[in-house]
Amino acid sequence: MTTSQSGGRKAEAARNDLTVLNAAREVFFEQGYDAPMSAIAERAGVGMGSLYRRYRSKEELARCLCVLSMKGTNESAERALAEESSGWSALVRFMAESIDRGVGMVAQFAGEFPVTPEMVALSERGAAAMQAILDRATAEGSVRPDITAGDLVYLLQILRTNSAPTPTRVTTLRTRYLTLLLDGLRPHPTPTPLPGPAPTWPEISTRWTQTP
Structure with a gap:
């Protein structure tokens, strides 16, 4: 893998993580802490597996x-x-x-x-x-x-x-x-x-x- 490819993947991962965090912020604000992780995944446009690879639990996501x-x-x-x-x-x-x-x-x-x-x-x-x-x-x-x-x-x-x-x-x-x-x-x-x-x-x- 070239340096540019590695940098591109890191940048994409950072953008995806920002999308998840923004979605979580919106969902928690609208629905409170009891909001399901599925609602956050849907808002972010990612699968549940992808979401849990980034954050192992709702607590970890909220703490972040x-x-x-x-x-x-x-x-x-x-x-x-x-x-x-x-x-x-x-x-x-x-x-x-x-x-x-x-x-x-x-x-x-x-x-x-x-x-x-x-x-x-x-x-x-x-x-x-x-x-x-x-x-x-x-x-x-x-x-x-x-x-x-x-x-x-x-x-x-x-x-x-x-x-x-x-x-x-x-x-x-x-x-x-x-x-x-x-x-x-x-x-x-x-x-x-x-x-x-x-x-x-x-x-x-x-x-x-x-x-x-």
Whole structure:
């Protein structure tokens, strides 16, 4: 086999794997974690044998989606922090990119399988990056001071609405509500106190502990 043939097969395998992951993301979002692997295979246009050669179980596939989502979230937060001129612009960019990437979908996997050390490390890295954005925005006075990284996680989940007749309308509504939400994060002369304590990162991470 020539080098070009080997490279071509690797590229094709990568494209096929991306197709499976995109299909799984859509199916899980629409049907939840209980969605059968057959639905994912059908959406991806692959056979069950091909799907199971890539992922030995639904748990393995879902965990892969979680890891990819967490890595993307972390990179997005860190890029925004490094490239934007203000904490507020970094926050707006991070939130908008997160919505576009579908952050929040993997929350439905919480409790379905045990976390791995890699997921724990990614979670801690994400918490630090999001809090750094908020710290900068708070220091410059552009965001109310009682918001935490944990709040951002739950807010992104809330914005994952799918209750619209068309994908275009879903996108429009998410953008609309993100704009409304961001306005609510701004400091006000007489802000309404937020009821209850903010979610802590340990509180968020323990959701992933597998139930007995």
